[in-house]
Amino acid sequence: MKNIQLLGLILVVIGSFLPLVHVPVIGNWNYWKLDHYLAIACWIFAACAVFGIVNHNGKVVRFFGILMILLFAFTLVAVKMQSLEYFSFVPFKSWREAFAGTVKLKWGWIAEFLGAFLMIFATGSKKVNKRTQI
Numbered sequence: 001m002k003n004i005q006l007l008g009l010i011l012v013v014i015g016s017f018l019p020l021v022h023v024p025v026i027g028n029w030n031y032w033k034l035d036h037y038l039a040i041a042c043w044i045f046a047a048c049a050v051f052g053i054v055n056h057n058g059k060v061v062r063f064f065g066i067l068m069i070l071l072f073a074f075t076l077v078a079v080k081m082q083s084l085e086y087f088s089f090v091p092f093k094s095w096r097e098a099f100a101g102t103v104k105l106k107w108g109w110i111a112e113f114l115g116a117f118l119m120i121f122a123t124g125s126k127k128v129n130k131r132t133q134i
Contacts, residue, residue, distance in 0.1 A: 004122035005053045005061055011115025012046055012068060018108030021079055028106060031075075038075055042068065049119060065119035072112050079103070 016039055019028035031039040045064045052060030083103040090096040 002053060002056070005049075005119050008065070008115040008118030008122060009046055009049055009053065011111045011118065012042065013115075015108050015111035015115060016042055018111055019106040020108040020112075022104045022106050024102050030108065034075065034079065038071065038078075041071055045071065062120050065116045068116040068119070069113065072109070072116065076105070076109070079105070 016031040019030060021029045021034060023029060031042060045068050049061050049064040049068075052058070052064065080100075080103075083100040084096065086103075087096045087099040090099060
């Protein structure tokens with residue numbers, strides 16, 4: 001299970017450098033271009049999850065995996081809200097929503113969420129064989 005958790009962690013870290021949002025004319029943005037503070041929070045959660053993986057503590061890994069999913073969901077909501085705010089100068093609401101709709105989410109989110117889910121669901125139960133051999 002430790003290897004699967006490490007794979008999930010690597011997916012989350014690499015996913016922060018993959019294209020997450022496409023803004024017309026400007027191009028693709030990764031987590032670092034979206035917001036430095038959210039990217040730093042993602043990496044701090046990843047570092048804490050490494051601590052849990054190394055110490056074989058599944059609860060810590062699961063907790064920080066859940067925190068990462070909440071952070072990613074918050075980032076998605078923030079991107080949509082910010083795109084609506086970015087086009088607030090447009091006088092008509094329907095036009096504003098149409099222009100905000102040009103900001104598209106990219107495939108990097110798949111790596112982010114997949115990595116976090118792998119970290120959460122790869123924490124298996126430790127079953128100790130209580131049979132003793134004579």
